[in-house]
Amino acid sequence: MFRPIVLALAAAGFIAAGPLAATDKFIVVQSTTSTQNSGLYDHILPLFRQKTGIEVRVVAVGTGQAIRNAANGDGDVLLVHSKRAEEEFVAAGHGIARFDLMYNDFVIVGPAADPAGVAGSDDAVAALTGIARAKAPFASRGDDSGTHKAELALWAEAGVDVAAASGGWYRETGSGMGATLNIGAGMGAYVLTDRATWTSFGNKNGHRILVEGDPGLFNQYGIVPVNPEKHPNVRAGPGRQFVDWMLSREGQAAIASYRVDGQQLFFPNAGN
Amino acid sequence: MPEAAFDMAAPAPPMTADAPALLSARGLCFDAGGKRLVDGIDIDIRPGRRTVVMGANGAGKSLLLRLLHGLIRPTAGEVLWQGRPLDRDGRLGQAMVFQRPVLLRRSVLANLRFALAVRGLPGPERRAREAEAMERSRLGDLANRPARVLSGGEQQRLAVVRALACRPRVLFLDEPTASLDPGSTHAIERLVADAHESGVAIVLVTHDTGQARRLGDDLVFLHGGRVVEAGHAANLLDAPRSEAARAWLQGRLYLESPSPEA
Amino acid sequence: MDGFWQVLGEAAGLILAWDSDLIEIVGLSLRVTLTAVAISCVIGLPLGAAVGAFRFPGRTAAIVVLNSLMGLPPVVVGLMAYLMLSAAGPLGPLQLLYTPAAMIIAQTILVTPLIAALSRQVVEDCYREYAEQFDSLGVGPLDRAAALLWDARYSLLTVALAGFGRAVAEVGAVIIVGGNINHVTRVMTTTIALETSKGNLELALALGVVLLALAVAVNGAVMALRASAVRMAYA
DSSP, X not given: OOHHHHHHHHHHHHHHTSOSSSOSSEEEEEEOHHHHHTTHHHHXXXXXXXXXXXXXXXXXXXXXXXXXXXXXXXXXXXXXXXXXXXXXXXXXXXXXXXXXXXXXXXXXXXXXXXXXXXXXXXXXXXXXXXXXHHTOOEEXXXXXXXXXXXXXXXXXXXXXXXXXXXXXXXXXXXXXXXXXXXXXXXXTXXXXXXXXXXXXXXXXXTOEEEEOOOGGGXXXXXXXXXXXTTSTTSOHHHHHHHHHHHHSHHHHHHHHTOEETTEEOOEEOTTO | OOOOSSOOOOOOTTOOTTSOOSEXXXXXXXXXXXXXXXXXXXXXXXXXXXXXXXXXXXXXXXXXXXXXXXXXXXXXXXXXXXXXXXXXXXXXXXXXXXSSOOOOXXXXXXXXXXXXXXXXXXXXXXXXXXXXXXXXXXXXXXXXXXXXXXXHHHHHHHHHHHHHHTXXXXXXXXXXXXXXXXXXXXXXXXHHHHHHHTTOEEEEEOSOHHHHHHXXXXXXXXXXXXXXXXXXXXXXXXXXXXXXXXXXXXXXXXXXXXXXXX | OOOHHXXXXXXXXXXXXXXXXXXXXXXXXXXXXXXXXXXXXXXXXXHXXXXXXXXXXXXXHXXXXXXXXXXXXXXXHHHHHHHHHSTTXXXXXXXXXXXXXXXXXXXXXXXXXXXXXXXXXXXXXXXXXXXXXXXXXXXXHHHHHHHHHHHTHHHHHHHHHHHHHHHHHOOHHHHHHHTTOTTTTOOHHHHHHHHHHTTXXXXXXXXXXXXXXXXXXXXXXXXXXXXXXXXXXXX
């Protein structure tokens, strides 16, 4: 009578008994989301693994959380896009050094109707000022990510107090880039996003790029090997190998060769 | 109701009404919800005797049984088992069969095994008692059946042999045949009679005067939580002295409450 | 989005294509959740039986705590587990963060209170029927708890199912301690979250339908077992 249950439990045990860790030669990269959501890692990591045999395990979270996780020692390499925060990370002893890796740019996307009339502008600050004046809905990450920090810097430059407008036309989603784009697309709001995530994003829902080309929308990605002196359990050797490869001609070429719909999403600039 | 075909009037020879009490209650009271439901009962259960407890619904029969078995604690008074306050060890010398048999969600045999295993009986002894109980209950063909799909009569038979397999010195039965057909009732009475013949004292609550005559040596009649009459079963049934017992036996409602001084 | 039927079609396509990535993800989901539920049962069932069948000081408080913990948000559990397992945390040296083992730990924390609280209820109901008989037979505390767990076993299957449902559907805890690492800790729910964040809503929903199908299969299997038990009057 009870045999089926015993069998089921045995089956569960059998399933559970599988290996819990696939390989021992791996590193953990604490990463921003845009590099994962755009598909860059799927393109370049197999090349690195083929060459070195090292598996790269990517934990993709916002820049702020990635830095905090790495500061806890829960990662071997940090790959994010907020230069000042990265430098603070290194200064605090968590990272060995910070290197420029690649760049792309931010864009402001919005509904085709464009209620604030910002389409075609290459002046991000002016565009944001216009959005604020029109009180047109704007969806912000609001999550302390690299993109969020860049957006806040632009608002400050425009002299707009978004904290005061929060809950009105300024909507803080407190979510990742993708979730914020979904919300922006749903409510017809403007969104500041990195170009890579936008290009590969599947739920554009009539939104399009309205503002691009402003030097102030430059988006620099950096890479930092985590410091084994501060965090003894860090896999320093293979971590360093990955950083070196990413900065090498081969790694940089791999980054440059990634395209979505024929469009290059990341522009290597190591050693600049 | 006609007498059963077999005669159970023969008293158990080694035990007499004069033997020291196996179980006695002194000044037993039980309150619930601000009401005194058992009110100062004194009773002696002697080895090998069969005591029938009767009374109307609400007279306190089931409560008395539970108090004597130690399932509930008296508000006042005490229950003595072989002269000492009744405790868990004392209760292991007793067994009880409930009106609705409480059977585990297991096979017939597993129900027996459980009762014996919790007493820590060694394997061979346990198996011997299991076999004996299966034989006695004539449930042998059903040993591996889920106990809860048995008929009501079979379930109660199992409950009785399970209780007896524990070799109690007193067996309490709380209206064990109240919802059974005559054939099943007969089988239960037979088991009880056999147990009595092997020396087990019986305390039986019943509504059935025929059963009281067939199975009772002594009879205690309760009303309003008190013993209003006690004596030899046949005598009491033939010539009740108390008004409560007389009314009940004649099928009349007896509404007067016992003296209200408590 | 072109509609519900398209999503259903895509889900059916996903299942029929028997894609190796999908199988890996479904397999890991099952492995993590079944293991977590099994461990939760080992801890939670005796705990539930003890609270259900024994009277002790503070019992009501224990029930309140168990019932409250049932509502613990998965994200909070994930954070607790993260702080424990992080290299900077007390269990950091075990190096379990971002492994399936970490996900199992988080889900075990999530599900154990649920198993304990629900089994407490089941056992208590069963005990109400058995209590006097157990007293009469002189059944000791351990035998009591064991007998109640055994006799309520088919009802407790439903309890385990509830735990399975909560664990297999949650994303908040596993994404924090697992990291949603491709081919390592990516399960159904974290994949759905990822595809949603990529804007692939149809694919995300189709994966949701696959997850639902999985839950239906597991529940159906267990209920069939239980139905046979009901016929045998064991449940």
